[in-house]
Amino acid sequence: MIPVSHIFDQSILAALLDHDPVVQEYRAFFSLIDWSLVDRWERCQSSHRRPPLHPESAYIKAFLLRIREGLLYSTQLRQFLLKHPLLIIDFGFHLVLDPQAPYGIDAYRTLPSRFWLGKKLRLLDQSLLQQMLEATVSALQAQIPGLGETVAFDVKHIYAWVKENNMRAYVKERFNKDQILVGDPDCTLGVKRSTNQEQEDGSSKEKKEFLWGYGSGVAAATTPDYGDVVLAEYTQPFNEGDITYFRPLSHRTALALQHFPTHITADAAFDAWYVYEAAVRHGGIAAVPLNQHGHLVYERASDGVPLCPKKLRMQPTYQFDHTYGYRAQRFRCPLLFPHATGEGCDHGQFVKGKGCVKDVNWEKGALMRVTLNRESPLYKAIYTQRTSCERINSQAKELGIERPKVHNRRSVANLNTLTYVIINVRALSRAISINRGLLPMI
Structure with missing residues (x-):
């Protein structure tokens, strides 16, 4: 809605909106965001909620502005918008009209309070913001x-x-x-x-x-x-x-x-x-x-089969479902399984008659982890x-x-998601510009 005042009629206010550099900057920025997601979300909410004081898109635009302009507090956001009443109109806030005001609105009564802006940031639907971020990814894929x-x-x-x-x-x-x-x-x-800090004794x-x-x-x-x-x-x-x-x-x-x-x-x-x-x-x-996370390191063959302390390739016996959620393979001493070879070993487990036993994660990802060539191009x-x-x-x-x-x-999570939306919109603008420059001149 474009208001009217005793100074500017609607045609002049429309022209001001079309030529104000700040309004134009944010129109160009917001044009790269899929606002139909917000409209759809609002239609779903309207069936079981009373009509909102302001459109959800107006709040989201205000919070995106807050991040882009480096405004740390809700008070600063409100003051910025009061200094740019054309943004209040263009963002779609439900206006409190005042024909005696220069731009035809009472900006102080139109804008939510500092307290409500802070509360609204917390109440934003995180799933909606995630959908907006996903939409920027889809737009980037097209470019x-x-x-x-x-x-x-x-x-x-x-x-x-x-x-x-x-x-x-x-x-x-x-x-x-x-x-x-x-x-x-x-x-x-x-x-x-x-x-790790080195001490005087060398430790x-x-x-x-x-x-x-x-x-x-x-x-x-x-x-x-x-x-x-x-x-x-x-x-x-x-x-x-x-x-x-x-x-x-x-x-x-x-x-x-x-x-x-x-x-x-x-x-x-x-x-x-x-x-x-x-x-x-x-x-x-x-x-x-590779990060052993403090666990003991034991050697593997090139195919992931563990080697015993004597560097012998261990013998697989059976597989089972490990309590940690993966398929495990049990390996045992090759001198004792599947049959005793008669060869001796001085390892403590062999002396006990059991031989070494290792239960190894046998999922494909686990095998890649230990066999991956980390020096390859x-x-x-x-x-x-x-x-x-x-x-x-x-x-x-x-x-x-x-x-x-x-x-x-x-609030932290919502600010984070909106921050990444801004980063992606910048990337999208850059990609569109690059692709436009790659097109042959006709």
Whole structure:
């Protein structure tokens, strides 16, 4: 709706909307987002809810503006919109008309309060935001051939807005993981990084850097010509390990792409058999550094069969379903199974008459994990693409993802999803521009 005032009639206000540089900038940006998803969501909600004060799209546009403009607080967002009343009209807020005002609206009465803007950010439907992110992936697929053949995974730390993260403030029991913080009851304590420091006696001591907050898991892809895009994201409290992000991210990635990626890459925190399994099922590899996670290392033959401490190839006996959820193969001493050879061995288990026994994960992904040639050109080429996540994290940090000024998990998660929508819309704009330049002049 275009209002009318004693200064500008509707035709002049329409012309102002069409020529205001800020309005035009956001119209161009929002044109790359599929708003039909929001309209459909609103129609589904209207059957069992009273009519909303403002359209859902108006709120989402306002929150996207908040992130793009680097506005940390709801107060700043409201002040920005009050200074740009044409944006209030163009975003679709239900207007409180005032013909005596320059633009025909009472901006202060039209805009929600600072309190409600903060509450609304928490109440946004996360599934709707995920659909919007998926729609940007589909749009990028239409512009970038082969997008998502290789997918990289990583986790970005996020500081909760609590005094416990302020090292200058005195806090009793700052790193007591069992407490619930007043500033943000949803955040948890986790280790940001762990390093070994050399002591005076030559020994090393592990030093851990703790923070209260969240983790933002991201699945990303890159191409030489078009750059980096986000395929999926997932937010959890910071006490969850990096590997716990893989399955939800993998699921969301497949939904967004409408196919499974061929290759996967990630850092050593993602070294788990089911990560490799996700790649081997589709004819690819998982370029992940080997991480024994503190377990004892034993040698394997080239086909994954374990070698005993005497370097002998062990004998397979039977398979069974392991309690950890994979198919396992039991291997036993080759000097005793399937028949005793009469040869001797000084190993303690052999002396007892049992011989060495190893239960090995025998899934295809587990076998790839221990037999993968991590010096091959294919491995190195795929592992190099892991840096796409680092560049995405860098963009997200510039947009303020690292230190959000909100007090709950849902608000953090919603801000994260909207941040990645912005990153993808930028990538989409870039891809459209590149493709337009590649078209032959007619």
